[in-house]
Amino acid sequence: MSGLVLERVSVSLGGRPVLQDVTLAVEPRALLAVVGPNGAGKTSLLRAVAGLAPFTGTMRLGGETLGGGTSPARARRIAYLPQRSELAWALSVRDAVMLGRLPHGDPFSGATPQDVRAVAAALDRLGLAGFAARPVTELSGGERARVMLARVLATEASLLLADEPTAALDPAHQLAVLGLLRQVAAEGRIVVAVLHDLALAARFADQVAVLHDGRLAAIGPPDAALSDGVLGAVFGLAFAHATVDGRRVPIPLGPR
């Protein structure tokens, strides 16, 4: 298949297994939400796919096998947005987004038309065009998060990995960001997003992977993967439900 395929992928950190035998497949145009309690291995899964963590097992993207380690070629196909974005220097918003073009060359010493177009499109998409010249350090937390998302979009990778892209965002921006990721997936890319908010996962994801203690507890369409049985076993909580846009959205109540 042409999407992202993981077969029996395991990751160890300092000799301790943090991800064990994860097998899953995501088609292009799909948004996969990865949920699970803290320490379940969600970030390790993304890092392994990005080439940042050594893994065993096999990974394929678009039919090609992905080895370990990072390279410009891998970076052109896979863009990675970490949980906490660091920016050491007070770059302008445009320059910060331009960093996403580094896998394609060095746009700072000579931007190709493609670089210029991709950066402009990413800025536009996140409503940042108005303050492209402002230093990122002068922005609010929410605006900074949007800059970092624009940076990953500017890479124009076919696979986008986002680790908690909605953390630190107010509800309006959470909805906007997930709406955007949905849209990005619909254009033919694959989006894998770690989410802590089960309601957002249920509403926006095409598929949900539930991780528990480094193992895949469930994977499938939101209704199936986020069933009461799975959620109760994984989170140890009882859930109520609301229905939004025809989807069953879990709301955590308290210990079972």
Added chain:
Amino acid sequence: MTAALALLCILLAGMSLMAGPVWLPPAEVLRGLAGGESTAGIIVTDIRLPRTLLALGIGATLGLAGAALQGLVRNPLAEPTLFGAPSAAAFASAVVLAFGGASALSLWLPVAGMAGAFVSVALLFLVAGQRAGITVLLLAGLALNAFFGAATALVLNLAPNPFAALEIAFWLLGSLEDRSFVHLALAGPFMALGALLLVSQAKAYRALTLGEEVAASLGTHVARSRLVVAGGLALGVGAAVSVTGAIGFVGLVAPHLVRRAAGADPARILLPSALAGAALLTAADTLVRLVPATTEIKTGVVTALVGVPFFLWRILRIRRAEEGA
């Protein structure tokens, strides 16, 4: 900005050729450069020209090294001494001065200095490991820096006679006095190669703005970049220190001088920072010749004396920005 700095360097170099115990007007400097056998010609070409070129080259090396290191470790407080190479170079040179029977102008000094710098980089990666994170690398550099500093003090302590000790002490203060074209020929190629290595990682400094992990995810080979920068530092700064002795603060101050005008991009400040370093050291080295004193004030003393007030001013500005925010 870059053009203005280049012009400043040329003007300061001209000043440096004119200034000294014998003040030469511009016309005589030009005639001397053109190759006259006059006294003025000899002063200009044999004494002041190599000194001026070394000041420009060494200042540029220090400024570039400072900017490159700040880019690599993503911290505006980084400076060339961080990895211990300059103090290792100083130590090796001090050993030659103390026990090798060489004078402060001997060519064995630069050779020993560069060897010392390389040993320190090898030690650094031996201690920290090639894949070490930046914290481990900085701690190892700090330890090596302290070790070589103490070892230099030990050499002073054990110097065979007071004259040798005095010579080492003065040499350590940093000076360009009486340096010749042979010094330039010896250190120049290493500084040029070091500069090439430091500049070759420009893209990595940009990617590292986002942190080491994201830089790696953008396809940057972070461990290799670190190795290249450490090597460039050993070559460039090792050669510089072993010709002049320790010249402080240029590497720390030069990037700060240009960052406001050149922008925050850690790669775009490399060239302006090198030019600012060249201008700073040439200015300091001209200044020491203008101060009337029985023995010439050491250039390294002046750069530190100018460097510290600048740094305090910088801290005040940061404080004001924080209080204003």
